[in-house]
Amino acid sequence: MLTSAAGATGRWTLKTIHAVLAVCRLVTGTFYWMIAAPLTGQGLRARSTLDHYVDYAARSLPVVALISFLIGAIMAMQSSYQLARFGAVQFVAHLVGIAALRELAPLMAAILLAGRSGSAITAEIGAMKVSEELDALEVMGINSIKFLVVPKFLAMVLALPSLTAAAMVIMIAGGFALSVTALQMDPWNYLAQTASALHIRDFATGMVKSVFFAVAICWVGVYRGFQVEGGAESVGKQTTSSVVTAIFFIILIDLVFTALFFSM
Amino acid sequence: MTQQADAIIEVDGLSARYGAHTVLDGVSFRVRRGEIFVILGGSGSGKSTLLRNLVGLMRPAAGRIVLNSQDFTAMDEAERLAVRKKMGMCFQGSALLNSMTVLDNVALPLREHTRLKSSTIDIMARIKLELVGLGRFGRYYPPELSGGMRKRAGVARAMAMDPEIICYDEPSAGLDPVVAAGVDKLIRKMQQTFHLTSVVVTHELASVDLIADTVCVLHDGQVLAIGPPDEVKRSSHPYVQQFFSRQPEAEVSDNNEYIRSITQL
Numbered sequence: 001m002l003t004s005a006a007g008a009t010g011r012w013t014l015k016t017i018h019a020v021l022a023v024c025r026l027v028t029g030t031f032y033w034m035i036a037a038p039l040t041g042q043g044l045r046a047r048s049t050l051d052h053y054v055d056y057a058a059r060s061l062p063v064v065a066l067i068s069f070l071i072g073a074i075m076a077m078q079s080s081y082q083l084a085r086f087g088a089v090q091f092v093a094h095l096v097g098i099a100a101l102r103e104l105a106p107l108m109a110a111i112l113l114a115g116r117s118g119s120a121i122t123a124e125i126g127a128m129k130v131s132e133e134l135d136a137l138e139v140m141g142i143n144s145i146k147f148l149v150v151p152k153f154l155a156m157v158l159a160l161p162s163l164t165a166a167a168m169v170i171m172i173a174g175g176f177a178l179s180v181t182a183l184q185m186d187p188w189n190y191l192a193q194t195a196s197a198l199h200i201r202d203f204a205t206g207m208v209k210s211v212f213f214a215v216a217i218c219w220v221g222v223y224r225g226f227q228v229e230g231g232a233e234s235v236g237k238q239t240t241s242s243v244v245t246a247i248f249f250i251i252l253i254d255l256v257f258t259a260l261f262f263s264m
Numbered sequence: 265m266t267q268q269a270d271a272i273i274e275v276d277g278l279s280a281r282y283g284a285h286t287v288l289d290g291v292s293f294r295v296r297r298g299e300i301f302v303i304l305g306g307s308g309s310g311k312s313t314l315l316r317n318l319v320g321l322m323r324p325a326a327g328r329i330v331l332n333s334q335d336f337t338a339m340d341e342a343e344r345l346a347v348r349k350k351m352g353m354c355f356q357g358s359a360l361l362n363s364m365t366v367l368d369n370v371a372l373p374l375r376e377h378t379r380l381k382s383s384t385i386d387i388m389a390r391i392k393l394e395l396v397g398l399g400r401f402g403r404y405y406p407p408e409l410s411g412g413m414r415k416r417a418g419v420a421r422a423m424a425m426d427p428e429i430i431c432y433d434e435p436s437a438g439l440d441p442v443v444a445a446g447v448d449k450l451i452r453k454m455q456q457t458f459h460l461t462s463v464v465v466t467h468e469l470a471s472v473d474l475i476a477d478t479v480c481v482l483h484d485g486q487v488l489a490i491g492p493p494d495e496v497k498r499s500s501h502p503y504v505q506q507f508f509s510r511q512p513e514a515e516v517s518d519n520n521e522y523i524r525s526i527t528q529l
Contacts, residue, residue, distance in 0.1 A: 070505075136359035139319050140373045140421075141345045147376075 026223055029145040032155055037146065045151045053157030056117045057162050063116070064109050068167040071104060072096060072174020080183050089183060093193035096175030101202040105167035107254060110213035112162055114246040118221040121152055123243035125225025126235035134226075153218045160214035161207050168206065205261045209254060216249040271330075272297040272429065272461050273318070278327035280313050287313045289485040290327070300455050300462045300475050305482035306507065312356075314431050314482065318463065319353045321342050331429070349377055352422030352430040356437050358414040360406040365403030367393065373424045390433045391440075392420040396450060412443035419450060423458075430454065432464045436471055438500065440444045450476040481507065 038044040079095045125148060128134050137144050172194060179185040224242035228234045273295035280288040287310040295301040305311040316322045318329060320336065329336040339347065360369045373391035374380060380388070389459055393399050396416040406414055415435060422430050435451060436444035452475050455462050464475065472479055472493050480490045480503050489499040497508055505511075 124363075131357055131362075132355045132359040133361055135316075135321055136353070136355055136361075136421075138321060139348060139351070139353040140376070140425075141348045142376050143374070 007092060022226070023219075023223060026145070026149070026219060026226075028142075030149055030219075033143065033146040033150045033154065041118070045147065048151040049154045052151050055158050056113065056155050056159035060113055060116055060163060061166060064112055064163050064167050065170050067108060067112065068100075068105060068170040069174035069177075071108060072100060072171035072176075074174075075099060075171075076169040076175040076183070080179070086173060088190065090180055090185065090193055091165070091249075092175065092183065092185070093190050094197035095196045096179075097172055097194045100171035100175070101168050101198060101206045103206075103254075103258075105171050106164045106206045106210045108171075109160060109163040109167045110210060110217065110250045111247055113156075113163065113214075114217045114220075114250065115243055117156070117159075118217040118246045119239050119243050121218065121221030122225040122228075122239045123235055126228035126238055129226065129228045130231055130235060149218075149222050152222065153215075156214045156218040157211060160217070161210045163221040164206060164210040168203070178249065191215070205257070209257050212253050212257065213250050216253060217246045220246040220249060270296045272332060273463070274328075274330040275303075275314075275318070276328045276330070278314070278317060279325045280310070280317055280322060282323045287485050288317070288324075290479045291482070291487055292333050293480050293487060293490055295461060295463060295478070297461055298455070298459045299477040300451065300464060301522065302472055302476040302479050303463065303465045303477055303482055304467065304469075304472060304507070305465075306467055310485040311467075311482050312433060315353075315431055315463070315465045319431055320348055337396065349373075349425050351416075352424050352425070353425040354415070354418045354430070354432045354435060356434040358406070358418035360414060360417055360421065362406050364405075365402065366398065366404050366406060366409065366420075369400075369406065369417065370420045370424050371442070373421070377425065378398070389420075389424065392423050393417070395423065395454075396420045405484060408444075412439050412446060415439070415447050416450060419447075423454065426458075427460070429461045429463065429504060432462065432466075434466055434468075436466060436468045441470070444468065445474065451475050469510070483507075 033042075034044070075096050076092050079092050080089055083089050083091050083095075125134075128148075134144055137147060176187070176190055176194075179190050180187045221242050224238040225243065228238050271294040275294075276292050278288055278291045279286065291310075291314060293301075303311050303314060313322065317324050324337060327337070331351075334343075334347065336344065336347060360366065361372070364372070366390050367386070370386050370392050372387045374388060375382075378385070389401060390399065393402055396419050398413060398420065399417050401409060401413065402416075406417065409417065419432075430516075432451060435447050439447065448471050451462060451464060454460050462475075464471065466472075476493045478491065479489045479493050479496045481496060481499075481501075483503050488501050489496045489504050495516075498505065499505070506513075
């Protein structure tokens with residue numbers, strides 16, 4: 001009983017140490033092949049980065065736009081019921097604008113991208129591992145971090161902030177559309193209220209968050225992909241785990257940054 | 265003595281383990297420059313592990329691998345990379361990158377390791393594809409090709425950097441006899457045209473007659489017999505005889521042993 005508990009603790013510790021080492025290798029490898037290697041003339045896969053950017057940003061835009069628009073409208077509806085009781089319906093514009101920029105646009109875009117592209121990253125790398133493609137790269141002397149991870153990382157770090165900025169605008173548009181139709185607010189007044197409520201700081205904090213969300217989505221996706229062992233079943237498991245872990249980290253990062261930004 | 269002088273690959277007391285499980289146990293052999301060396305063994309004999317050690321995908325638990333009189337096992341990563349560029353590997357499932365065309369797959373090592381012009385690389389890749397009989401299929405994606413064609417494309421990619429040594433992992437696995445014979449013929453053609461040292465891991469007896477210069481029979485992580493095909497076939501070792509006459513493994517004869525094996529937890 002006691003020995004098996006000791007054994008389990010030891011195995012758990014070893015497993016954790018291995019996982020931490022793997023993450024460290026991934027992080028240092030990404031920065032080496034992204035910054036140091038191109039500076040010493042070892043190249044960067046620009047074409048692949050661009051392809052991934054188009055995939056992550058442009059192909060995610062329709063769904064991000066639709067959901068952002070609807071959430072903007074929902075927020076306007078929900079807040080108007082409450083604010084109407086105090087005769088403060090014109091503050092709907094403030095609420096929608098601030099919530100969109102600081103919180104909801106970065107969060108929704110990140111969660112959608114984790115589901116859409118984070119999972120795809122894990123499945124792609126996992127399937128490559130199963131079909132020995134990663135081994136083939138290694139035998140050819142091609143570094144898989146340079147070849148696979150860095151283009152995805154760069155594309156993700158560029159794509160998520162772009163999507164977030166679009167989501168911010170569209171979310172405000174959703175609130176605007178509902179307010180001027182269902183709530184019969186004056187359009188110019190709504191826009192003026194929105195402009196007076198928003199500061200550059202709200203926009204900046206949302207964008208900073210989205211960069212860190214992107215880093216989390218990419219590294220979690222890549223890490224889970226490399227974790228795949230065996231066959232197709234493992235690809236499925238790791239892909240699920242990739243999305244769940246990424247969303248967990250997104251929320252955690254959100255909490256930390258919100259605490260940092262608004263306690264100062 | 266000439267055999268020793270000619271050796272391009274020397275494996276000396278190689279052992280490999282997965283956890284506590286020993287897969288290779290003191291394997292030693294020599295491969296002469298320019299020959300086709302066939303490693304024959306059943307499932308689980310450790311032959312794939314041996315190949316993974318040879319191309320540097322695994323580091324051995326013990327023993328040495330000497331390539332071109334350089335100790336491969338003692339090298340650091342940069343030196344291993346330089347040696348690897350002179351080695352080609354054909355994987356069992358061909359392992360072409362599905363996200364790019366066959367031509368780009370073959371061109372990939374050249375793009376990554378040379379500073380040649382893109383148009384030059386394209387021409388070189390086309391020559392390699394022509395060599396394996398896939399000249400017209402460069403623009404296809406790997407999933408659009410048949411199994412035999414993917415194998416050939418894998419050979420073309422392994423040949424891209426003009427290697428000195430080429431390794432094949434189960435080249436005829438999953439192919440019908442006609443296509444498999446075609447792949448065997450290709451292996452022979454590559455070896456003859458480029459004086460290429462080839463290491464072929466297989467369980468296919470038919471391949472032995474077609475391509476082998478030297479056969480090495482591997483069983484339970486140990487070399488049972490080694491030499492020219494005719495000599496190995498005459499070997500008196502019971503497992504070698506069993507393998508060549510395709511006899512199944514003997515049923516468990518000891519009843520007590522059987523009872524014990526199924527009741528033990």
